[in-house]
Amino acid sequence: MKADIQLTGLGIIRCFVGVESYFFHKHTIRAAPVFANITLSKEAIPLSLMITNPDRKMAEIADKVRNGERLSLEDGIFLYESDDLLTIGQLANEVNLRKNGKKVYFTETMSLYFTNVCESHCAFCSFRKDLGEEGSYTLTPEEMFEYVDQHITPNTREFHIVGGHNNHVPFDYYVESIRALKERYPQVTIKAYTAAEIDFFSRLSGLSYREVLERLMDVGLQSLTGGGAEILSDQYRKKMRVEKAGIEQYLEVHRTAHQLGMKTPTTMLYGPVESIEERVRHMLHLRELQDETNGFQVFIPLSMQPTSPKAGIRRRNSAFEDLKAIAIGRLMLDNFQHVKAYFINIGTQLTQVALTMGASDAHGTVVRERISHAAGALTPAGITREDLVWLIKGAGRIPVERDTLYNELKVYE
Numbered sequence: 531m532k533a534d535i536q537l538t539g540l541g542i543i544r545c546f547v548g549v550e551s552y553f554f555h556k557h558t559i560r561a562a563p564v565f566a567n568i569t570l571s572k573e574a575i576p577l578s579l580m581i582t583n584p585d586r587k588m589a590e591i592a593d594k595v596r597n598g599e600r601l602s603l604e605d606g607i608f609l610y611e612s613d614d615l616l617t618i619g620q621l622a623n624e625v626n627l628r629k630n631g632k633k634v635y636f637t638e639t640m641s642l643y644f645t646n647v648c649e650s651h652c653a654f655c656s657f658r659k660d661l662g663e664e665g666s667y668t669l670t671p672e673e674m675f676e677y678v679d680q681h682i683t684p685n686t687r688e689f690h691i692v693g694g695h696n697n698h699v700p701f702d703y704y705v706e707s708i709r710a711l712k713e714r715y716p717q718v719t720i721k722a723y724t725a726a727e728i729d730f731f732s733r734l735s736g737l738s739y740r741e742v743l744e745r746l747m748d749v750g751l752q753s754l755t756g757g758g759a760e761i762l763s764d765q766y767r768k769k770m771r772v773e774k775a776g777i778e779q780y781l782e783v784h785r786t787a788h789q790l791g792m793k794t795p796t797t798m799l800y801g802p803v804e805s806i807e808e809r810v811r812h813m814l815h816l817r818e819l820q821d822e823t824n825g826f827q828v829f830i831p832l833s834m835q836p837t838s839p840k841a842g843i844r845r846r847n848s849a850f851e852d853l854k855a856i857a858i859g860r861l862m863l864d865n866f867q868h869v870k871a872y873f874i875n876i877g878t879q880l881t882q883v884a885l886t887m888g889a890s891d892a893h894g895t896v897v898r899e900r901i902s903h904a905a906g907a908l909t910p911a912g913i914t915r916e917d918l919v920w921l922i923k924g925a926g927r928i929p930v931e932r933d934t935l936y937n938e939l940k941v942y943e
């Protein structure tokens with residue numbers, strides 16, 4: 531009988547006979563030849579001793595990945611439907627090692643939220659408030675300074691700023707808040723506003739996307755944030771009552787920012803609502819724009835948090851789903867340099883595992899995250915630099931402190 535055998539990097543032997551699969555632990559390798567022909571493949575590499583074809587489709591995908599060929603919609607759907615997380619993670623790890631070696635990036639970033647007042651009512655959002663509602667706020671520059679002065683360190687590299695679509699203040703409020711921060715903390719990079727917020731500012735001010743971005747860049751904006759994409763699907767946006775920029779608007783804002791010379795991150799908020807096909811199509815939208823502009827720096831899968839009563843979401847994504855989002859993102863987005871494991875949404879322990887399944891960025895210190903925690907995140911709201919370094923080293927990787935543009939500031943060998 532002819533069988534197919536693969537020794538994976540995780541020390542597991544997989545033996546396939548027709549459509550059946552048998553799994554052996556490493557120490558039972560001597561038992562395998564009893565009913566299988568073992569042949570070493572030329573492609574054998576230290577982490578993957580491929581003997582012959584384990585599964586036709588997965589093997590085809592593995593060949594494509596190893597030959598640097600682009601994966602299709604069908605490939606992405608197959609990977610999501612497969613429960614072979616180890617093979618998917620290993621392929622993603624190979625891609626990441628080719629692109630980034632063992633380096634894992636992080637930065638000292640501080641999250642700021644100018645206002646939580648919002649004209650929209652997206653079903654999954656637990657952050658927004660109406661004007662005058664208990665807990666609603668809109669910070670003055672002095673109030674912002676007070677918070678920043680309490681938490682800033684000599685190594686704070688970046689302010690990460692997002693907030694509600696507050697139409698009770700003029701566009702000038704959003705411009706002057708950036709100007710005030712930049713004047714007081716000129717050494718800190720300003721990464722502010724999602725594409726959805728830029729679209730809102732355009733409606734609020736009557737200016738084009740380009741004009742909005744140019745005004746903000748004039749006073750210190752250096753990068754957008756990646757949020758607001760959710761799932762780039764009309765059906766999803768209708769189901770989740772996403773009352774903000776649609777697919778075309780989200781992409782057009784990033785396109786315009788890239789044309790103005792800005793680099794930006796991008797995200798995918800995944801959970802129990804959308805289909806697998808919608809997730810893969812989301813990635814293809816991003817890949818297509820990246821082909822056009824090469825302006826995205828990093829893809830950030832965001833795991834949906836459970837306590838969004840209006841959206842009817844009551845459970846967290848499984849660890850399998852979280853790791854797949856990272857690994858499949860790494861495999862589909864061949865023109866992206868980085869995929870981020872966002873510990874705020876998946877936890878520090880899973881983040882560490884994700885670093886061996888395609889992630890090359892562990893985000894940063896954050897200080898006090900509010901949006902995911904308003905939606906029920908049980909993770910730390912921030913983390914110290916020391917803990918990040920420890921976490922990355924624990925995964926056998928090299929921590930690299932970066933700035934917003936991924937310039938390397940310090941390598942922790």
Ligand code: SF4
Nearest residue numbers: 648650652655658694
């Ligand atoms: S997700 Fe953003 S736009 Fe939607 S309700 Fe929340 S704060 Fe407003």
